[in-house]
Every structure is written in C-alpha cells, then in structure tokens.
Amino acid sequence: MSGNRIPNDRLRALLAEAEWTFENLAQAVNRAAQEIALTLVYDRSSVAHWLAGTQPRSPAPQLIAEVFSRRLGRTVTVPAAGFPGSDREETSGVTPRKDASAVTHLADLTGIASDAVQRAVLQQSPYQPDAHALPHWRAPSRRPAGRRPAGSGSRSALPRAGRTEVTTLKAAVRSFAAGLDRHGGGHARTALTVFLADDVVPWLTRPADEQIRVELLTEAAHLTYIAARLYSDAGLHGAAQRYYATALRLANEAENHTAWAVILRGLSSQALALGHRHTALNHAENACSALPAKAPTAVRSFIHAQIAVARAASGHNRRQVLTALAAAEQAATKSRTLEGPFATYPQAAREFQRAQALHRLGDLTGATEALEASSRHRSPDDRRGHTLTHALRAELLVRHGHVEEACESWRAFFKTADGLLSTDVDSARARLRRAFHPYFDQLAVKSVLVEQRTGYRTD
Template sequence: MPPRRTHPVVNRALAALIEQAGWTHAATARHVNAVAAESGERVHYDRSAVGHWLTGTIPRPEAVGAAVEAFRRRLGRPGLRPAHLGWPEPGTPPSADDPWRGDPVARLAVLGEDDLLNRRTVLTAGTFTLAALSGLSRLSAHRAQGRAAARRAGAGDVERIRATTRAFADLDDRYGGGHGRAAVAAYLSREVTPLLHGTSGRRRPDLFAAAAELSYLAAYMAMDAGAHALAQRYYISSVRLADEAADLLLRATALRSMAVQAAELGHDGEALALAEAASSALAGHGPARTQAWITGMRAEAHAAAGTRWDALSLLRHTESQLERADSVPESEWTGNYRRESLEHQIGLTLTQLGDHATAARHFAASMRARRPVELRTRALIGLRAAHAFLRAGEVDRAAATVLDLSDDIRLISSARVRDELRGLRAAWQPHRGNALVTRADRAVAG
C-alpha cells in the first residue's frame, strides 16, 4: 500500500507512468538507482524521494536521465523524454546528442577528450540508453564522401595505430579495463583523431579501420570498467568509423560486442537484435572464425530470449563454423575465437537455459585453457564457473575454484570481475558454515 500522503500529487505525469510500470515508490527508486549505477553514478534514492518528486521536486540531472531510462526499459518506450515524466527538458535539443548523427570524427574527438578529462557530460549524464540503440536502424553501412583533403595518410600511420592498439589490448587482457584507460583516451583523442580530419588517399580506409579498432578497444575497456554509457558511445563510434572504411567485418565486430553489453545489462531483446544485426552485416561472408564468434553470440541471445531450440541449433552451427576455420586465431584481429572461447559461449548459453551443472563444466574447461596473458578473462570465467558449480549444488568445487583464482583477482581492475565476485559471495552466504567456503570468502574479501 502506498504511504499515506500529506501533500497533494503535483506531478501527475510521473504518477501515471509509475502506475503503468506497476511499481511501488520503493521499486521506482531501486530502478533509478540501478540505472544510474551503470554509468558510475552512485545515488541512493528511496520511496520518500519518489514521494517528493510526485509533489513537485525536480531531481538532479543525473537522476532525471536515470529515471527516464528506467521507464523506457520498463514500458518499452525508447522515445520517452523527461517531459513525459513531468520534468523540464535539458537545454540541449535531443537530436544534438544523437551519436549516430553528425561528423563521426568530430564526435570521436570530443568523446575521447571528455573521457580523458573525466567530464560528467559523458561519464554520468549519458546513461546507457535503449534510445541510442534505436538509431542503429537509421544508419546503413556506407562510406561518407566529399570531405576536403588536408593530408594523405600513410602506411606508417596505420601501422603505428595498430601496434599501439595491440599493446593496449595486451594490458587490458592482463589487468582489466580499469587499467590504462586514460592512456587509451589520450592517444585516441590527441594522436589518432587529428590524423582522420580530411585525410585522403588510398590509405584512408585503412586509417579509419585502425581508428575503429582502437575505438572498439576503448569501448571494451570502458564496459569492463563499468562505464557503460561511455562504452556504448565508443562502440557506436567504432561502427561509424568502420562504415567510413567500408569495412563490414569491423561493423559486425562492434555490433556483436554491443550485443554482449546489452546482454550483460539484462536487455535481452536488444541483445538479440544487435546479434542479428552483426550477422546481417556479414551476410554469410567473412572468415569462418569470425562468423562462429557472431553465431555463438546469437545462440546466447536466443537462449536469453527463451527460444531454446534456436539457441541449441546455433551452438551446433557455431562449432561447425569454428571447425572450418582455416587460419590461426592470432591472424585475425576481429573474431579472435578459439575453442576455449566457444566453451565460454556454451557456458553462457546453458546458464540462460538453466543447465548449471553442464554450464559449469564448460566454463571450467574455458578457464583452464586460457593463455597466461588472459588474466582478466580467466578470472571472470572462473568466477562464472564457480557460480555455476554453486547453483548446481557443488559447493566445495565452487569454493576451490575461487581459492585458485584469489591471487589473480587482486591484480585485476575490472568492474565485471568485481560484480561477478560480489554476486557469488552473496549467493554462498547460506553455506558459510562450510570451511572451504569460509576460506575462499576470506581470500577474496576486500
């Protein structure tokens, strides 16, 4: 029952949306807090705060953005604006902040600089939003024409960017997305984007492709660090730069990783749409290894959407595609997909289907096969294995898995790893009487 109110409801638009959502005031506050947390903004609203909003109080801008996004998701209305909640619109017109419009190079330059300077405009005001995903349908792959030539890109420019991207990617693999992100943002905004302005010549597509790869890495690192709004915009920049390079493989790569982000945030319908868009971008062409990488994501997304047989069929297709791959994984920057990657994908898909015992075995196989450089990935998948073992009733094996990972976990700066660990520690609370669980919990505490 709603609390007895002493002040009249002034904001009837907000009251109507709360009723449509089927939320209590406390539930409304929880959803706003959760959306804000996705972009690093820690707010702690409760039902009394919602009561104040109903009686005319306008929350802070970051809370307005989070509330709008929470209702978009609940009601399936990506076009919802602050005005629909009875709050004033921000001063900037909505279209001006549409990441799918405008000069992609100029947008990337601003994005990288804002990231580097830790500006709230990009890190918190822009929550990961379903509205941004709707822009994908308006933009087909193309190469923009008609920019004035300021300089000619050379092969050396392209190789330097790609060598630097590889170095940053190795750091990310070892220590997580929270390590070295400022250096990536600085290199992207101050070294790479100036090369893109007005460049011409036959190396122009290669230069834009190299920039798209670096933007993709920046997105992946931001996502791993928990800065989901920032990651979403970097991914969109990667898609747009790939389009400038007329590189469908890169476009598919970015869309596939956007599907991963949507899936990890619980947006199952959007994850499926993005995975299918990645597949459509390749249209059955491209390296078999990359096709397998995308098909595996489609399997996971179908499992989350509840289409079990489609998911299992796609998993079989993924394995077949991977078996046909005729290049070593290291030769392909996009879709660097190995057998251990497939084991992880099978584990994620089976988790969605509720088969935790089998998922645990696949997660464990993936973890064991990881190379020494993949410290973060090994820890993340190991924690997922432990959680699956726990759900399957294998408590000792879950605890032993975490104990084996405890030294590595302390080295890693990754919000995804922290969140997985936090969820696991909460899940094994009923088993704290188990001596092995107690040891494991102490080993990873703090």
C-alpha cells in the first residue's frame, strides 16, 4: 500500500450515499473479488485505512468502483471513488475505443496475452452486471470486403481469405468446444487466445468475398464465445465478460442475429452463476427477442431452457417456468439433425437445465429424474458435464436426507472430476463437502471419504 495519507472524502461521500457501513463495503468488495477467482479478506479496518488515505493494491480500487456502481445504479469510476492514478486499466490498452471495429476489439483483447502486466489487469478486471457494459445491436457500417484497419499495412501484398480459412475456423470451434467439455476451462485457454491473435485476426483483415467475410466473422464470434466460456470456467469472470462483449461485436458485424442471441444466452448463464438473477433473466429474454424467425429450432430450445432457469431463480411462478420449459421441449422436437456445437442442443444439456429449473421450484423428484436422464444421454467425452450432473444430483439428494443414494453420485463425481481444471467443478466439490458434513459419521459417507482421502478428512 502506498503512503499517501490524504483523506479520501470521495469514498466517504459514496459510503454515505450508498448507506453502507464499513463492513458492508468490505464484504461487497470481497464478494466481487470471488467473481474473478480472487480471495480477499478486507474488513471494516481496511475501509478505515482507505478513508484515511491509504490506497489499496490493484484490483481493489476497480472492485470498489464496481460495487458502488452496482449499489447506486450508476457508473462510478475509480477516480470518482477517490483513487486517482490507480486505474491501470485506462492506460493499459485493455479497453479499446468504443467506436473501434469488432476486429480491432478482438486484436486488442487477444494481444494482451503477450504482455504480463496487461494480462494481469485483464484477469483481475471486475465483472459488471450492468447491461451498459455490453455493446448494443446496431446496423454495422458497410465497408469494402477485406479492408484492413487503419495503420495495419499494405493490402496489396495480402492473399485473399477463402473457404480454407472458414473450414479451419469451423474445425477450431469444434475442437476447442470439445476440449472445454473434456478438460475444463483451465486447459487450452492460452492456446485459443494465441490462435485468435496470430491466425484469426489476420484472416479477418485480408481481402475476401462478402460471403466469406461474413462466415469468417460468424465463426470468429463463435470461437470468441468459447474463449469467454473458458475464462468463465476458470473463474475469471471479468475477462470472460470482455470476450463475450467482443463476440457480440463480431456477431453484429456479421449481421448474425442468431449468433448474437447465443452469446447473450451465455452471458445470462454467467450472470446467474454469479447470483445476478435480474441480469440473467434480462439477457435470456433479450436473447429470445433477438432470434430471427428462421433461427434454428435447436438454438430456440437452448434459449428457452435458460429463460426457464432464470425465471425460476428470479422467483417467477411455477406456470411461467413450466411454460418456458415446454417451449424449449417443443422447439427441440422440431430440431433437424445438424453438426457443430452451435447448431445442436443435446438432450443431456436440456435435461440438466430442466433439472435446475425444477430444483428451484422445489420439485426434487422431477429434478433428480431429469439429472438421471441427462447422465444417460450425455456423451462420454463430456466429462465436465457428467461431473456437474453428478454433483447436482448428489447435492439435491443429500440435502433432502437421501444420504446413501447421494453417495452413489458423490462417488461418480470424484471419478469424472479427476483431472478437470474447472472452477465450476471446484465449487461443486466444496458445496458437496459442506452438504455431506453432517453425515460424516455414517458408514456410506465414510466409505466415500476413505476412497477420496486426498483433500477430504473425516475429522
């Protein structure tokens, strides 16, 4: 911490406006830090030091500004919170100009990986549930196909982008999506970022026919969406949100409303996982509104299932939740057999969403049956999906007193979780330990604990 001891009157004024105690602010900052995989232990004495003029280390100033923005319903910048000179993000190039092209956003974002300082700033950037943090759909300005951004060099020496680049991008989308399912978000994130920076961005700046350009932008949006999911599954939700936002810009430039809707659905899932229920529901409903009439029915099912879960989490009545589930099921029955992660919505995933919605409605029987169906239909390669399905089933059963049956799923969880690098899986592991703790003296539970001595103790 620095030795600057000028009292922070701006922070004091924000505290008064927010009607927060010192402890309230400290707890809010600690919770926001958890959203980006950081563990902070600030308390009321920390806030007293800040008010006295001590400047906390980054990313605390950014987190302080963010939690006040959430509390007050308006944007609070780091300097407005009384920390001048600490907003490294403004000078690091992490945030490009709002009027920059989608390709420029992608180039700037992926280029950060080569700079240790900027990479740390990106990974520690706070998650922003405010919808204003995201781009809005707008008619993209037309430009000649293949025109390069200003200052990017001569166009004449560039080969044209064609079907080979599109095919390669589609293969990369399938490969990285499968890798997430098989290994978790802690694997291949850097490889994907480098591929986007070193291959995809140059392809997007080459001369190309209009159809090729649109397909490249669409597949780049899909791949950037997968990058966002990797960052999210690694617990780096602020960085993930920026990848989602860049994916939205790419979908916008491709004029692809279906891709835009899928990405918004991803943002809804992220928001719900972080407890921002109103934001999650808004994103899901906006995704549904964005869908064109000719959107694939699998995508429509994908989005309605998320609406159901978000409605259940937001306290909507049973009829509204079941209506959304029915819409998801109806759309699924009309789906054609297509290939690729953005053209299909597997039954296993849909059953998992149904289980989440029914669980929030208090329907234990319906939720566990949906989870069993999810496990039956899930691909063996989807280890992450299997693991989270086993975790949710074990948690539901043990919390309702069905301990021995829950132990079966707990044991299956351990087997499929082995080797996965995923904060979602890590969180599930911690929740299960807490849920089973009251039953540690029971034989069935002891048996599982003995098998899994590493990380678990029976005392």
